[in-house]
Amino acid sequence: MMPRPIQAYIDLAALTHNLSITRQYAPDARIMAVIKANAYGHGLLHTAHALKTVDGFALLELEAAISLREAGFDHPILLLEGFFSTQELALLEKYRLSAVVHHNEQVAMLSNCKHRELNIFLKINSGMNRLGFPPEQFPDVFKNLSNNPAISQITVMTHFATADGAINNARFCHQLQLFDQITRNTLRPCTLANSAAIIRYPETHRDWIRPGLMLYGASPFATHTAADFKLKPVMTLVSKIIAIHHLKKGDIVGYSGSFQAEKPMQIGIVACGYADGYPRHAPTGTPVLVNNQICRLIGKVSMDMLAVDLTDSNDIKVSSPVTLWGQGLPVEKIANSAETVSYELLCSLSTRVEMVVSKNDFQNHSTHLHLQPN
Numbered sequence: 001m002m003p004r005p006i007q008a009y010i011d012l013a014a015l016t017h018n019l020s021i022t023r024q025y026a027p028d029a030r031i032m033a034v035i036k037a038n039a040y041g042h043g044l045l046h047t048a049h050a051l052k053t054v055d056g057f058a059l060l061e062l063e064a065a066i067s068l069r070e071a072g073f074d075h076p077i078l079l080l081e082g083f084f085s086t087q088e089l090a091l092l093e094k095y096r097l098s099a100v101v102h103h104n105e106q107v108a109m110l111s112n113c114k115h116r117e118l119n120i121f122l123k124i125n126s127g128m129n130r131l132g133f134p135p136e137q138f139p140d141v142f143k144n145l146s147n148n149p150a151i152s153q154i155t156v157m158t159h160f161a162t163a164d165g166a167i168n169n170a171r172f173c174h175q176l177q178l179f180d181q182i183t184r185n186t187l188r189p190c191t192l193a194n195s196a197a198i199i200r201y202p203e204t205h206r207d208w209i210r211p212g213l214m215l216y217g218a219s220p221f222a223t224h225t226a227a228d229f230k231l232k233p234v235m236t237l238v239s240k241i242i243a244i245h246h247l248k249k250g251d252i253v254g255y256s257g258s259f260q261a262e263k264p265m266q267i268g269i270v271a272c273g274y275a276d277g278y279p280r281h282a283p284t285g286t287p288v289l290v291n292n293q294i295c296r297l298i299g300k301v302s303m304d305m306l307a308v309d310l311t312d313s314n315d316i317k318v319s320s321p322v323t324l325w326g327q328g329l330p331v332e333k334i335a336n337s338a339e340t341v342s343y344e345l346l347c348s349l350s351t352r353v354e355m356v357v358s359k360n361d362f363q364n365h366s367t368h369l370h371l372q373p374n
Contacts, residue, residue, distance in 0.1 A: 025205075077095075239321075
């Protein structure tokens with residue numbers, strides 16, 4: 001039985017290439033690779049294996065962290081949202097997991113803790129207003145945790161809200177200055193830099209950097225593609241044309257008739273829809289690569305299919321190859337067209353899409369494939 005033609009190719013050679021580029025940006029910092037959300041939709045374990053030369057991993061899910069330990073990874077592993085109950089502290093000790101501490105309830109859980117050798121990352125809210133202690137609380141919290149016998153090491157951290165905005169924008173500069181002011185008398189390792197800061201602000205690199213999106217070959221900046229930073233896409237989402245139609249002037253395409261042909265047209269139907277992870281709100285005009293030719297999406301994306309305009313294209317037929325994003329079509333372009341971000345597209349890949357993992361360059365995937373479910 002022939003499978004549905006949509007597949008996601010995961011190019012592990014591109015992943016290791018992007019790691020080498022990351023090292024070039026911050027040669028003196030330790031790298032904590034962010035592999036949350038199933039490694040941004042790329043698959044946790046094979047991504048971690050490809051990144052095994054990093055200094056540590058960061059994710060959210062306790063179960064995923066434990067799976068890394070059970071798979072033999074001995075790296076520091078950080079839980080970015082920390083722990084949610086005292087029961088989890090035993091697992092932190094057992095599996096040697098580090099945890100972000102960002103609110104007083106966690107401090108209280110640690111105060112009567114019988115476990116030992118816990119490593120924590122103490123988070124300061126320097127202006128993101130998401131997680132972290134207010135600056136005025138930091139000295140007391142830091143003192144409390146420093147005197148806690150359960151804790152063996154403290155790393156201080158924050159997270160930038162606008163490192164991907166205009167260069168040296170006021171909010172970014174305020175966050176950096178505030179963090180440095182608060183921690184100036186704290187002789188502890190620290191971590192500040194996400195992908196955008198790694199690329200743009202070397203002064204933020206410090207002891208640890210936390211690359212995420214750049215490792216997967218996507219740009220953290222709306223004004224640039226990954227290629228501008230010599231990064232290669234790790235995920236390429238591909239499918240095929242499964243039907244071709246010839247339209248008359250006035251014919252409609254898709255639900256609600258939101259697209260109406262203004263002239264005779266040829267369109268193709270692609271086996272990919274929002275149930276596969278393609279953005280439902282992608283508008284007419286979003287680029288789609290069909291047989292190495294840029295075409296435009298037309299009409300509304302449906303659950304399992306989308307339509308593309310083939311009127312001005314050549315040598316396209318049923319079964320012609322289609323790239324939705326990745327090699328040859330940067331995911332940033334789809335995200336910009338759909339008014340979203342690359343993170344969402346990569347993380348939204350459906351489990352029904354077959355994942356094909358290759359240790360070789362994408363161009364060689366036809367002869368070097370290793371199949372692995374998402």
